[in-house]
Amino acid sequence: MKQILTLLFLFVLCTTNAQKSTASKQVSTFTIDAPQLNTSKKIWVYLPKNYTTSTKKYPVIYMHDGQNLFDATTSAYGEWNVDETLDSINAQVIVIGIEHGGDKRIDELTPYKNTKYGGGKADDYLNFIVKTLKPKVDATYRTKTNTKNTAIMGSSLGGLVSFYAAIKYPEVFGKVGCFSPSFWFGRNEINDLLAQTKEFHTKVYFLCGDNEGDDDVIRDMKNVERWVNTKRCECKKLNKEVIVKGGQHNEKLWRHSFKKAYLWLF
Secondary structure (H helix, E strand, O other): OHHHHHHHHHHHHHHHHHOOOOOOOOEEEEEEEEHHHOEEEEEEEEOOOOHHHOOOOEOEEEEOOHHHOOOOOOOOOOOOOHHHHHHHOOOOOEEEEEOOOHHHHHHHHOOOOEOOOEOOOHHHHHHHHHHHHHHHHHHHOOEOOOHHHEEEEEEOHHHHHHHHHHHHOOOOOOEEEEEOOOOOOOHHHHHHHHHHOOOOOOEEEEEEEOOOOOOHHHHHHHHHHHHHHOOOOHHHOOEEEEEEOOOOOOHHHHHHHHHHHHHHHO
16 A cells, blocks of 8 residues: 555656746746737746846747647747746747647748638738737836847747748847748748848848758848849848758757857847
8 A cells, every 4th residue: 555655746746847837037927918919928938047036128039830849838849948948048028829729820920822721811920919019018127129129930930920020020020940841831932022122121030950950941031142142132140041050940959059040140
C-alpha cells in the first residue's frame, strides 16, 4: 500500500511539474475585445527586467502566435523562449504576443484567399493591431510609439503577414522579423502587390532553413528580397537574409534564430 501511495504521489508530482508554466515573471497576459474580428484576444506581454525600477520608454515588438512565444504549456510544438532569451541579454524592449485564433488562424494571418485553404482576413487582423491593440498598449505601458521603434515579427503565415503589414502600414511598422515566410499563400497576389508598391523603407530580417520541406520557401523569400533591393540602395543595409543549414520549418529553428534577429533589428 505504501508503495502504491508513493507511486501515486510521484505521478501527481510529475504531472503538476509537466503543467507548470515556463513563462518568466516579466510575462503577463490580458484580454482585449477585437471588434474587427468579432472576437476577443488574449495578449501576452513581456516587460524588460528593469521596467518597474525605471521611468524610460521602450521599443515594442508585436509578435503573432502568442501561445508559442513564452510558455511551453501553451505551445503545441515547443516555445520560442522569447522571455529567457531577452532576459539573458538584458534586452530593453517590450514584446506583445497576440494569440492566434485557433481554427481562424489561417484567416487572420493571410491577406488573400487560397483556393484550397481559404483565408484572406489579414486586413481585419492588422486593423485590430493598429487601431485597437497598439493604442491600448501605448496607453498602458511606457512605449516608444514611433515607426523606428515599432516592430512586427512572426513565422510561417506570421512571417507572411508581418511583411504584408510593413507594406500596409509603413507609417506604423519600421522593423520586420520575417521567419520562414509563407509567400506561396497568394503568390500571384503578393507579386501584384509588390509591383504596385512604389516605396519601401522598412528594415527586414529574412530567415528560413534549407530543409523546410519545400524549396519554394527559399525561392519565394529570395524573390521578395530582390524586390526590396530595387526599392533602396543595398548600401543602407536595411535587410538581411539568413538561410540556416539544416533548419526545418519548426519552433526549434525560430527559437534558435530569435536572438540574432532581435540584435540585428535593434
